[in-house]
Amino acid sequence: MKPFTTLKVPETLGFASATMDRVAAKRNDPAFIAEAFAAPDARFLILKEDVPVLSAPSDGTALFERSMLPPDLRSSEMIFLGRHGAGGQPVFVHVEATGSENPEQAMVETRTLIDLRSIAQQGLVPHDEVGLLACAKALSTWHRTHGFCSRCGARSRLADGGWKRVCESCSAEHFPRTDPVVIMVATHDDRVLLGRQPRFPPGMYSALAGFMEPGETIEAAVRREIYEEAGIRCGAVRYLGSQPWPFPMQLMIGAETEALHDTIDIDRDELEDARWFTRDEIKAMFRDEHPQGLKAPHPVAIAHHLLRAWFRG
Ligand SMILES: [Zn+2]
Numbered sequence: 472m473k474p475f476t477t478l479k480v481p482e483t484l485g486f487a488s489a490t491m492d493r494v495a496a497k498r499n500d501p502a503f504i505a506e507a508f509a510a511p512d513a514r515f516l517i518l519k520e521d522v523p524v525l526s527a528p529s530d531g532t533a534l535f536e537r538s539m540l541p542p543d544l545r546s547s548e549m550i551f552l553g554r555h556g557a558g559g560q561p562v563f564v565h566v567e568a569t570g571s572e573n574p575e576q577a578m579v580e581t582r583t584l585i586d587l588r589s590i591a592q593q594g595l596v597p598h599d600e601v602g603l604l605a606c607a608k609a610l611s612t613w614h615r616t617h618g619f620c621s622r623c624g625a626r627s628r629l630a631d632g633g634w635k636r637v638c639e640s641c642s643a644e645h646f647p648r649t650d651p652v653v654i655m656v657a658t659h660d661d662r663v664l665l666g667r668q669p670r671f672p673p674g675m676y677s678a679l680a681g682f683m684e685p686g687e688t689i690e691a692a693v694r695r696e697i698y699e700e701a702g703i704r705c706g707a708v709r710y711l712g713s714q715p716w717p718f719p720m721q722l723m724i725g726a727e728t729e730a731l732h733d734t735i736d737i738d739r740d741e742l743e744d745a746r747w748f749t750r751d752e753i754k755a756m757f758r759d760e761h762p763q764g765l766k767a768p769h770p771v772a773i774a775h776h777l778l779r780a781w782f783r784g
Contacts, residue, residue: 485771486715488602491562493553496732507561508546515540515558516552516607518568521719522584523604525595533596533604540565540735549609550633551604564633566608566614588733591672602715609720610634613647621645629755650721653692654680655706656777659730663753663781664701666737666745675741675766676748677754678774680723695725701745702736705729711780725773726779737744753782 497503514534517524525533534555550564587608591601605642610633617636620627625640636645647741656678657664681696683689688706699702705728715724737745748756756767757779768774 477702483770484714484773484776485598485601485607486587486717488555488599488606490557491553491555491603491606492559492598494551495510495553495634496553498634499630505546505549507551508549508563510561512558512560513537514555515549516564516604516610517567517582518607520720521608521612522738523587523590523608524567524758525583525590525709527583528585528593528595531596533590533600534560534562545718548629550614550629552606552608552610553604556599562603564611567612573596578666588771589592592769605715606744607713607718609717610647612717617645617764621682648720649715651689652680652716652721652723653683653684653689653696653726654678654723655693655697655701655708655726655728656781657701657728657730658696659680659733659747659783662733662746662747662749663778664703664730664735665748665778666695666700666742668741669743671743672766674761674764675768676746676770677772678777679742680747680774683724689724689726693728697728697730700738700741702734704731704740706731711777712773716773724772725777727777754779757782 498598499652516533517535524533544565548690552562552564555562555654556562561677585595587604589603592597601685604677605675614633618627620638620641620644621624623638627636627638627640627645630637634647652784666679667676671677679697679700681692683692689710693708697705710724711725711727713725716723733747735745753767755761756765759766767778
């Protein structure tokens, strides 16, 4: 197997912040959280039902000053992401209540709700802020969907700056989930296997992907998913890199693998199509010049960079 070059995580890879200091050791110190919350340079991300709120796309930032928030907020109700940027600004996440009747609705109506994928693809805020928003979205989704203890069913409350929930009845502790997903390109005879799901934008083909299962290694998951979706048996698997994928809270584990044959048998429940692409076709797709109008995944996605790595290699 010819090894790929190491995947270099580029600036365009979305949803990963290079500069956030999570200050994880201090999350369980309420005095520290309160002090960070009160700091004049504290900044706030706002989410409405897991959708980021921007004051205006043209502002070029998702970080709000305190004056933009409701006046009676308490630090114990906020998610503390960590310290951001060269100045180490404390960053908190304010999750606005669901529904249209809440008193904060008027504030939201003067701003803009934009889905995180569009923010990343259109570069509406700096790259590191996309990473902060991704972390904020994953955490807020988790809090919104885990309000009750999975052990006893009682209500749970936010703790440790939002990085834990504690059951008010049995004291069980619950921690935010990240679901691992393998995403991989199989290669055979200097061609690469890509597929398309019906929900993809028209003409786009991407790396196959699927959730890992309990008790499974990354290598086994890569081989199983390609066999299930495309009927191809694969051999060696090589890890290339990873990407947080907050839709809603996944970790994409990027890999390449060597196909042992090239006969495709598509699972039509999963894929609309799967096929082999030559190097020339991939080059044309990167340039948006494929004769059939086929397109590569967007550069914010790790799938794009798995393909780039194969193309370079
Ligand atoms: Zn409980």
